[in-house]
Amino acid sequence: MSQASGVAPRSGAARAAAGEETPLARTRRARRMYRVLCQRYPDAHCELNFTSALELLVATVLSAQTTDARVNLVTPVLFQRYRTAADYAAADRAELETIIASTGFYRAKADSLLKLGAALVERHDGQVPQRMQDLVALPGVGRKTANVVLGDAFGVPGITVDTHVGRLARRFGWTQESDPVRVEYAVAELIPKREWTMLSHVVIFHGRRTCHARRPACGACWVARWCPSYGEGETDPSAARKLVKGPIPVEQP
Numbered sequence: 001m002s003q004a005s006g007v008a009p010r011s012g013a014a015r016a017a018a019g020e021e022t023p024l025a026r027t028r029r030a031r032r033m034y035r036v037l038c039q040r041y042p043d044a045h046c047e048l049n050f051t052s053a054l055e056l057l058v059a060t061v062l063s064a065q066t067t068d069a070r071v072n073l074v075t076p077v078l079f080q081r082y083r084t085a086a087d088y089a090a091a092d093r094a095e096l097e098t099i100i101a102s103t104g105f106y107r108a109k110a111d112s113l114l115k116l117g118a119a120l121v122e123r124h125d126g127q128v129p130q131r132m133q134d135l136v137a138l139p140g141v142g143r144k145t146a147n148v149v150l151g152d153a154f155g156v157p158g159i160t161v162d163t164h165v166g167r168l169a170r171r172f173g174w175t176q177e178s179d180p181v182r183v184e185y186a187v188a189e190l191i192p193k194r195e196w197t198m199l200s201h202v203v204i205f206h207g208r209r210t211c212h213a214r215r216p217a218c219g220a221c222w223v224a225r226w227c228p229s230y231g232e233g234e235t236d237p238s239a240a241r242k243l244v245k246g247p248i249p250v251e252q253p
Contacts, residue, residue, distance in 0.1 A: 016173035016228040030174050030190040033223045037202040040222045040249065041209075044201035046152045048072065053128035053153035054120075055079050058088070060145045061112055066103045074100055085126040088117025112140030130154045143181060151197030159184045159191075160200040164207025171211065171229040209245045217243035222252045 012029050015021045021029070038044075047068040050056040055075070062071045078099050082088050088096075097110045116139050120126055128149065129135055135146035147158030159165070161180040165187075169175050175186035191199050210217045216233030219240030224230045234240045241248055 013173075013226050013228045013230065021173070026174065027190050029226050030172070030187075033172060033226050034191055034195065034199055034202070036223050036226075037206055038198065040252070041202045041205040044198065044205045046148065046201065047204075048148075049075060050153075051079075053149060054085060056153045057116070057128050057141070057145070057149050058082075058113060060148045061116065061140050062100060062103045062109055064109070065105055070103055074103055082117075085117045085120035085128075088113050089121050091117070109140075115139035116141070128153070130156065132158075143184065147184075147200070151200065155197075157193050157196040158200070159187055159196045160204070161187075162204065163213075164204045164211075165200060167213060168203050168207050168211055171216075171227065171232070172223075173228040210243075212243065215243060217241070220244050220248065 012021070012025060016026065016029065046056070048056060048059040048063060049072045050059055058078070059071050059075055062074065081099065082091060082096075091110075091114060093110055093114065096113060097106050100106045100109055100113075103109060119138050120128065123129075123137075124134070129138075130150070132143070132146050132150065135141050135149060136143060144160055144162060147160045150156035151158040151160065161169075161184045166178070166180055166183050169183050169187055170178075174190055175183055177183045177186055187199070188196065206223075207213075210221055212233070216229075217240040218224055218227075218230050218233040219235045219237040220243070221227065221230075221240070234243055
């Protein structure tokens with residue numbers, strides 16, 4: 001029986017909860033959880049719609065403090081109106097703000113996009129750079145945004161530490177760090193580099209669909225048996241399944 005049926009955490013999760021887990025045991029547990037999450041979310045992917053590195057960069061900047069779904073409602077018009085970095089650099093601020101207003105903080109985001117377009121034109125001939133150090137030097141771009149672009153536009157492995165990844169990394173007992181950069185480095189020690197981008201996707205999917213911030217669906221969680229935080233949410237399987245967003249596969253490991 002699994003924890004989804006109400007069984008107490010196994011010894012590995014118990015040791016993690018008690019702070020008695022060795023680094024090797026933590027690595028093995030993290031990799032097992034990652035493999036199971038890949039089985040649970042085989043279609044995990046970046047949920048921002050884009051067709052180019054520039055579109056993904058812009059969409060990720062807009063995604064701050066809002067949902068990917070909200071950004072996806074705005075970007076069709078935005079991407080048709082502004083097709084190049086030069087277009088953003090020369091954009092009319094009022095028009096740009098009107099298009100992106102529903103994403104929130106639109107004045108600051110418009111300012112970032114104007115400066116971002118100008119920086120791309122001036123420093124990179126209008127192209128999105130493919131190196132972390134160049135990306136984070138751009139206006140409005142931090143490591144989270146850079147890792148999204150590197151991983152999903154250029155195929156360069158990166159761990160995107162958004163609110164979901166940070167929350168779940170701590171719940172899973174992978175790290176106790178709260179700073180996103182430190183979370184990124186800590187998780188990177190546990191998972192092979194080639195898996196970093198997909199790791200971000202499956203953890204984000206799990207955070208959005210099952211391991212919610214306020215009421216995680218512990219009783220319907222595929223990785224509950226390895227999670228030291230099991231029991232923070234709803235443990236009754238029937239009640240937990242009602243909390244899960246999206247379809248639930250019939251079989252689980």
